[in-house]
Amino acid sequence: MTAPRPHIVTIIADDYGWTNIGFHTKSAEVATPSMDSLAAGGVILDRHYAYSICSPSRSAFQSGRLSVHVNDRNAEPVVHNPADPIGGYAGIPRNMTGVAELMRRGGYKTHFTGKWDAGMATHRHTPRGRGYDSFFGYFHHANDYWSEKIVFLATGTVDVCGNRFVDLWEDDAPAASFNGTAYEEELFTRRTLATIAAHDAADPLFLVHAFHITHTPLQVPKPWVDKFAFIDFEQRRMYAAMVAYMDGVVGQIADALKAREMWDSTLMLFTSDNGGAIYYPAGANNHPLKGGKYSDWEGGVRMNAFLAGGALPPAVRGTTTEALMHISDWYTTFAHLAGVNETDEAAAAAGLPRVDGVDLWPVISGVRKAARSEIQLSTTALVSGRMKLVRGKQEMTGWTGSSYPNATGQQPMFPHSPVDVWKHDCADGCLFNIFDDPNEHDDLSATQPHVLDSMGARLDELNRGHYEPDRGKGDPAACKAAEANGGFYGPWL
Numbered sequence: 001m002t003a004p005r006p007h008i009v010t011i012i013a014d015d016y017g018w019t020n021i022g023f024h025t026k027s028a029e030v031a032t033p034s035m036d037s038l039a040a041g042g043v044i045l046d047r048h049y050a051y052s053i054c055s056p057s058r059s060a061f062q063s064g065r066l067s068v069h070v071n072d073r074n075a076e077p078v079v080h081n082p083a084d085p086i087g088g089y090a091g092i093p094r095n096m097t098g099v100a101e102l103m104r105r106g107g108y109k110t111h112f113t114g115k116w117d118a119g120m121a122t123h124r125h126t127p128r129g130r131g132y133d134s135f136f137g138y139f140h141h142a143n144d145y146w147s148e149k150i151v152f153l154a155t156g157t158v159d160v161c162g163n164r165f166v167d168l169w170e171d172d173a174p175a176a177s178f179n180g181t182a183y184e185e186e187l188f189t190r191r192t193l194a195t196i197a198a199h200d201a202a203d204p205l206f207l208v209h210a211f212h213i214t215h216t217p218l219q220v221p222k223p224w225v226d227k228f229a230f231i232d233f234e235q236r237r238m239y240a241a242m243v244a245y246m247d248g249v250v251g252q253i254a255d256a257l258k259a260r261e262m263w264d265s266t267l268m269l270f271t272s273d274n275g276g277a278i279y280y281p282a283g284a285n286n287h288p289l290k291g292g293k294y295s296d297w298e299g300g301v302r303m304n305a306f307l308a309g310g311a312l313p314p315a316v317r318g319t320t321t322e323a324l325m326h327i328s329d330w331y332t333t334f335a336h337l338a339g340v341n342e343t344d345e346a347a348a349a350a351g352l353p354r355v356d357g358v359d360l361w362p363v364i365s366g367v368r369k370a371a372r373s374e375i376q377l378s379t380t381a382l383v384s385g386r387m388k389l390v391r392g393k394q395e396m397t398g399w400t401g402s403s404y405p406n407a408t409g410q411q412p413m414f415p416h417s418p419v420d421v422w423k424h425d426c427a428d429g430c431l432f433n434i435f436d437d438p439n440e441h442d443d444l445s446a447t448q449p450h451v452l453d454s455m456g457a458r459l460d461e462l463n464r465g466h467y468e469p470d471r472g473k474g475d476p477a478a479c480k481a482a483e484a485n486g487g488f489y490g491p492w493l
Contacts, residue, residue, distance in 0.1 A: 005106065005204040006311035007266040008334055009257065011250060012061070012208065013304070014054065014115060014142075014215040015293055017276025017284030019402070020243050021304045029231055029403075031244040034251030035270065035306070042268075042308035043364060044320040049375050049383070050274055050327040052293060052300040054141055055091060055117045057273040057327055058210070062118050062130060063096045064331025064342060066376055069353035069467045070096065076159045077120040077139045078479070080493065081472025086350055088472050091119025092130070095350035099331045100131030103206040106338025109133055109199060113192045114210035117141055121478075122493045128172055132208075136175065136191045138167040139489055142212060145184045145219040150489070153217040153281065156414050160474025165482040167489045174488035183221055185213055189249050196256040204338070205262070209253060213246045216282050220245050233406045239283030254308070264310030267337070271305040271327060278400060280411040285404040290440040295396040296381035297440055303327070307364060316366045322435070323363045324372040324383065332357035333364075353467050374458075379466055380426075382459045386435040389455040390426050397424040399439065429456055 019025045022036040023044065050057040055074045056067035063070045071091055081088030086095050100110040111134045112127040119125030120139040127135035142154035148168040152158065168175040168184075178187055192209045199205050213220075218238035224245050231237035250270065257263045276284025276299065278292035291297025305325075335342040336359045344355050362368040374384040380391040396412055398421055405411050412422035424430075431445040431452050445452045481492030 005108070005338055006309070007205040007257070007262050008103070008108075008207070008269075008337065009205070009253065009266060009309075010208045010269045010330070011253065012058070012114075012210040013246060013270070013272040014211050014213060015274060015277040015282065015284060016214055016272035016304050017286050018289050018299060018302065018304060019285040019287045020214070020239065020276065024304070029228065029236070029240045031227070031240070032247040034247045034254065038250070038254060038268070038270070038308035039306035041317055042306050042312055043316055045271075045305040045307065045325055046320050046322045048271060048303045048305035048325045048327070049301050049377060050272070050303050051378065052274050052295055054215070054273050058116070059092050059118045060326070060328040061330060062098050063092050064099065064328050064344070064355040064357040065096070065353055066326065066328055066356045068376055068379055068463075069356055069465065071118075072378060072468075073471060074141060075471045076157065076474060077489070078159050078161060078474050079472045080121055080475035080478070081470050084469050084472075086352070087467070087469030089119055089121040089125060090471060091117070091125055093347075093350075093352055093469070094122065094124050095352055096347045097344045098130030099334060100127070100206060102131075102331070102335045102340050102342065103338050104131050106204070106335070106340045108204045108206040108338060110206045111195045112208045112210070113137055113195070114188045115142075115212050116210070120489070120491050123172070123491050126169075126491055134171060134195065136170050137188065137210065138169065140167045142215045142217075143167045143184070144217065145212065146180065148179050148184060151217065154215070160476060161479035161482060164479070165487050165489050169488070169490055174485050174490060176486060176488065185211065185245065185249065189252060192253060193256050196253070196260060196262070199260070201260055201262050206334070211246055211249075214239060214242045214284065216277065218242065218281065218283055235281065235283035235405050236403075266309035267307065267311040268309040269305070269307055269330060272303045273327075275300040275302065277414075278396060278404070278411065279414040282414070283405060285400050287400045287402050287404060288439045290397070290399055291394065292396045295394045296378055296390050297394065297397065298434065298438060300396060301377050301381070313365050316364065321363060323370045324375055325360055326357070326372070326375050329357040329360050329371070331355065333360045336361060353465065376459070376462045379463050382455055382462070383434070384455055384458065386433050387451060387455060388432045388434045389452070389459060390430045390432070391428060391459070393423065393425045396422060398422055431455070
């Protein structure tokens, strides 16, 4: 078992392709020595799932709920429905307890760096309002890596404010002194390293470093791009450089913990928030998995994920587990490691869904082989044992090659592809054995109708608990608040 109250460091990548990490691909284009080494000495989580897009996965991690019970809509953070004071906002409902609040109850010092994407309408919706002692990052789905403005290439949308403002925040105020001073990921790295350096190692640390990388727009300092000059296709070259940059930061975080003599009592989790974005103008690849971000196919919902650190029992280091896991499970797992109960009384009093996350530590520590038998991935997808049901119209459908994107074919377009090859309608159900057929080539719905029917009935049953409030629409008051903040997005209610 782990030592009492280990330091817990979670690193979240953004839109990270299955192919774009070294322990899945051996290629000169994939330079991830730090992550490969950490994973080799830790535990690779081969069946770690999340939602197919950013905000629902991040909301699930912070709240301990499956996305269908907290937030399965990638709403802009400036939306508001005044008729619903609990769920009428983007991200996590006001009355749900965040994981950092639990960790503080367990005596942890809590810090968040990077992409939040789980709400900002009120102070309660921000990281500080959810229990983090410090926050340095941004609220939207993405921004420009140099200016921190909300550009169309970052989000693919224009909000009610016309994307006019800067999105960079420090604790409870605009981060005006940092805006535009360096590459955004460099700012985040400095803050995380400074947090580790200043931490009193006698106290347990709960730190989340949430990358903007590898989300669009594809931007990274030129010296990193030059390392991959041999890649002849610009998107793939930029993406490879961003992955290498991220790997270097992960290595720096591990080294900082080692320098402080904290590594031997640290549990590090690395995961993506969803699968790689294979549409234009993104640059990820999920080969040989099917599909990508915005789809329920494995390429959209099965994550690059691993654990590392000295808090892992020696017997499990250097192993891979195929136990089913969901990003929401870390809420309960971390709570148990902190010695606190994950029950959310505030949410129950407000009639909100209960915590779904299960404690993964018995699996991680080798005591049990599985903690879950099923995962409701969305209202249209369910994993049960070795089988997976997918329903309805799926964007981003298809298989990329081992080298992608390139000039030999057409990428799907964001957010909806006009190319029929990238769409498929499963109607009432496509069925796959994702252990025998992990790349989802063989639809078994016609040959195993009894399984299709039973899983369909189970998904119907689960969907009756779908939490789907009216989040509202863009609130012009958010724009007025940004103007008052000197041109920075932030909480306005």
